[in-house]
Every structure is written in C-alpha cells, then in structure tokens.
Amino acid sequence: MGDDDYDYLFKVVIIGDSGVGKSNIFTRFMRNEFALDSKSTIGVEFSAKNIPVKDRVVKAQVWDTAGQERFQALAKSYYRGAVGCLLVYDISNYESFKHVDKWLRQVKDSAEPHLVTLLIGNKSDLEEKRAVKQEEALEYAEKHGMGFIETSAKDDVNIQTAFTKLVTEIYTVLEEQEDDGDNNKVEVPEQEGKTKSTSGGESVQLTTKKHQANNDNSGCPC
Numbered sequence: 001m002g003d004d005d006y007d008y009l010f011k012v013v014i015i016g017d018s019g020v021g022k023s024n025i026f027t028r029f030m031r032n033e034f035a036l037d038s039k040s041t042i043g044v045e046f047s048a049k050n051i052p053v054k055d056r057v058v059k060a061q062v063w064d065t066a067g068q069e070r071f072q073a074l075a076k077s078y079y080r081g082a083v084g085c086l087l088v089y090d091i092s093n094y095e096s097f098k099h100v101d102k103w104l105r106q107v108k109d110s111a112e113p114h115l116v117t118l119l120i121g122n123k124s125d126l127e128e129k130r131a132v133k134q135e136e137a138l139e140y141a142e143k144h145g146m147g148f149i150e151t152s153a154k155d156d157v158n159i160q161t162a163f164t165k166l167v168t169e170i171y172t173v174l175e176e177q178e179d180d181g182d183n184n185k186v187e188v189p190e191q192e193g194k195t196k197s198t199s200g201g202e203s204v205q206l207t208t209k210k211h212q213a214n215n216d217n218s219g220c221p222c
C-alpha cells in the first residue's frame with residue numbers, strides 16, 4: 001500500500017502538558033522510536049501515516065504540538081481543521097491530569113465542531129509512581145464524551161491501538177453524518193477540501209461547510 005493510496009485524510013493533534021510524552025507517542029507511532037532523553041518540542045512537528053479502517057484507508061496527518069506555556073498562543077493555530085485529538089496526561093503526574101480541562105477547552109475553541117477526542121493516560125509502565133487512578137480518568141472521560149486509554153510509549157503499549165481507536169471513531173462520526181439528512185451534517189467538500197491523491201481515490205478532509213472558508217490549509221507550514 002503506497003502512501004498516497006488512501007480514501008480519507010484526517011488531521012489529528014496531540015496535546016497536553018509538557019513532559020507527558022506526546023513526542024514519544026508520536027515517534028513510537030510514526031517510526032517505532034522512543035527516547036528517554038527527548039528534547040521539549042519547539043513549535044510543532046507533523047507527519048502522516050495510513051491506517052486501515054473497516055474497508056477504507058485513512059491517512060492520519062498527526063501534529064505533535066508543544067506543551068510549554070510559552071508556545072500556547074502559537075499552538076492554537078495548529079488546531080484549526082483538526083477532526084481528532086489525543087489529549088495526553090502522565091499517570092505519574094496528577095498536575096498534568098488536572099490540566100486536561102484547560103486543554104480540552106482550548107482545543108474545542110479552535111478545532112472542528114465535530115472534533116473527536118481521546119483521553120490518554122501515558123507512562124503506564126510507571127505503575128509504582130501512579131498518581132492518577134484509572135477510575136477517575138475514566139469518569140472524567142465519560143462525563144466529557146471522550147474515549148479513554150492508558151498507554152506506554154516506552155514499552156509500546158496501546159500506541160497503535162490509541163490511533164486506530166481515534167481514527168475509527170472519527171470515521172464512524174463521518175459515516176453517521178453522511179447517513180444523517182439534517183443541515184448540520186458534515187460535508188465532504190467538492191473542491192477546497194480535496195487533497196492530493198495519485199490513486200484516483202476519494203481523498204477528503206472532514207470539514208463542515210460552515211468552516212470551509214476558514215479551513216484554508218489549516219495553518220500547515222508545508
């Protein structure tokens with residue numbers, strides 16, 4: 001399967017406090033790499049990977065954002081056009097879980113209205129240092145209509161599963177919207193949202209008509 005053989009393109013952002021492991025989740029997923037001494041992200045990094053979903057192929061364009069406070073003003077511009085979000089905290093750091101609320105509000109302000117968010121408790125290998133109970137995180141996620149999963153970028157636990165779960169849920173929302181006859185349905189744009197495809201497949205961004213005008217290239221510096 002070539003990189004350009006995909007049916008849908010979904011923009012996904014990874015957000016959360018500095019140090020929770022966003023970049024390592026990103027590199028584990030993209031390149032199967034993990035670094036114990038990774039540097040704090042400056043600005044943003046993005047890459048794409050194809051994920052099979054049901055009988056289709058989704059290209060997940062994943063944006064690894066910076067958690068540091070000084071990049072927050074900039075970070076918001078990267079949320080534009082995002083239809084999926086991995087909201088990450090560190091299970092050994094309660095502060096990072098407390099800040100989930102702030103991150104959720106921030107991303108909802110700037111992303112697409114049909115944004116699907118998955119709450120991630122990363123560093124599950126640090127069980128002996130656990131500060132956030134699974135039950136508490138699950139309760140929070142359910143209250144806010146999100147899925148929840150614990151991961152370890154270090155031990156490669158649930159990383160692929162997390163992305164597949166998120167993308168499958170976005171795809172399901174898309175299917176439901178396409179079946180739904182109301183005016184608020186998610187539109188597949190005819191022209192503007194089309195992305196390059198050499199396969200002749202239907203390559204689209206999940207975009208509402210309402211937001212299409214502002215959805216130029218989603219702040220993509222590419």
Ligand SMILES: Nc1nc2c(ncn2[C@@H]2O[C@H](COP(=O)(O)OP(=O)(O)OP(=O)(O)O)[C@@H](O)[C@H]2O)c(=O)[nH]1
Pocket residue numbers: 016017018019020021022023024025035036037038039040041042065066067068122123124125126151152153154155
């Ligand atoms: N034990 C353990 N350490 C991890 C895991 N994931 C990341 N780390 C470590 O946590 C530290 C921070 O990881 P990063 O991925 O750079 O964190 P980040 O969220 O990208 O931070 P910013 O870029 O500053 O926003 C690094 O020392 C990683 O090695 C994990 O699953 N388990």
Ligand SMILES: [Mg+2]
Pocket residue numbers: 022023024039040041064065066067
């Ligand atoms: Mg980082």
